[in-house]
Amino acid sequence: MASNTLAGLDALDLDVPARDSGRLGYRAWAWLWPKALAVALVILAWELVHLTGWKKYVLPGPGVTLSNLWDQAQTALLWHAIRTTLERAVIGFALAVLIGMVVGALVSRIPPLRAAVGSMITALQTMPSIAWFPFAIILFGETTSAILFVIVLGAAPSIANGLITGVDYTPPLLLKAGTLMGLRRLSLYRHLILPASLPSFVAGLKQGWAFAWRSLLAGELLVLIANQPSIGVLLSTYQAQADMASTVAIMIVILILGLCVDSAFGAADRAIRRRWGLTGTG
Known part of the structure; x- marks a missing residue:
């Protein structure tokens, strides 16, 4: 019984770093994806403006x-x-x-x-x-x-x-x-x-x-x-x-x-x- 309890505690100790790393990864993704989306939208709008030919020689693609x-x-x-x-x-x-x-x-x-x-x-x-x-x-x-x-x-x-x-x-x-x-x-x-x-x-x-x-x-x-x-x-x-x-x-x-x-x-x-x-x- 005691050995089973210790094994459970060891498993719990091993699971804590995994949960922490998962939480850190989630926070990093939550911080990154809005910025990545904003950059993608800007580049898309930039490319569309360039394709129209407006100020073609002033605004490179x-x-x-x-x-x-x-x-x-x-x-x-x-x-x-x-x-x-x-x-x-x-x-x-x-x-x-x-x-x-x-x-x-x-x-x-x-x-x-x-x-x-x-x-x-x-x-x-x-x-x-x-x-x-x-x-x-x-x-x-x-x-x-x-x-x-x-x-x-x-x-x-x-x-x-x-x-x-x-x-x-x-x-x-x-x-x-x-x-x-x-x-x-x-x-x-x-x-x-x-x-x-x-x-x-x-x-x-x-x-x-x-x-x-x-x-x-x-x-x-x-x-x-x-x-x-x-x-x-x-x-x-x-x-x-x-x-x-x-x-x-x-x-x-x-x-x-x-x-x-x-x-x-x-x-x-x-x-x-x-x-x-x-x-x-x-």
Whole structure:
């Protein structure tokens, strides 16, 4: 009898990894198939438009474009350009996060400072990034610093506003409870206010990344730095050569990179909602 029980437990233990892997496969499929369907529909619509002959010499078909993209992927130039662009994106966004967090933390907790510069943050957020480039080029010249400067100006206000909104919506009862537990100033901010404002802060980060990415690509189109190939430089070069297949291929690369980053933010958002018990799953 005991041996039968142990055998049953062993079988149950072996079945748990199988169930876990099956659940993981189901989640991966549930995540993948809507995106695959959307891509298939876009390619189908693209092919139908191309077959009609509308803008035939401007809009190449998906077959020619995807073949061009595959050929470019076999070269070092494309990967060098992607690396250069992503390095600038990471550095610029990291600086924007640091500055946005500091500004957001100070403005959200110091009323006179908020009254002085609170509306200015929103005004900066609404400024088109491209409007900053003449000033950035005069200030830094046609260098990477000019691009990073505009990335920070484009992204930091959104990040700061996200943190300010999260702090504003921290429940007063929660703040009183933290105070009664002995939390003061920095400890109150670190252990209570920041975790409570995390959903709004992540939303601000996501919006800030969108502004940073647009600012970066606009900068690479305007600020052409010698011996530094980037996605923007490739896009500008192919447009000048009227090579539309290569141009659209680079635009697809930009879209793919944007989707990858959006998926990362989506995963972070889902993790936060699970931690807060907002998804109905453990």
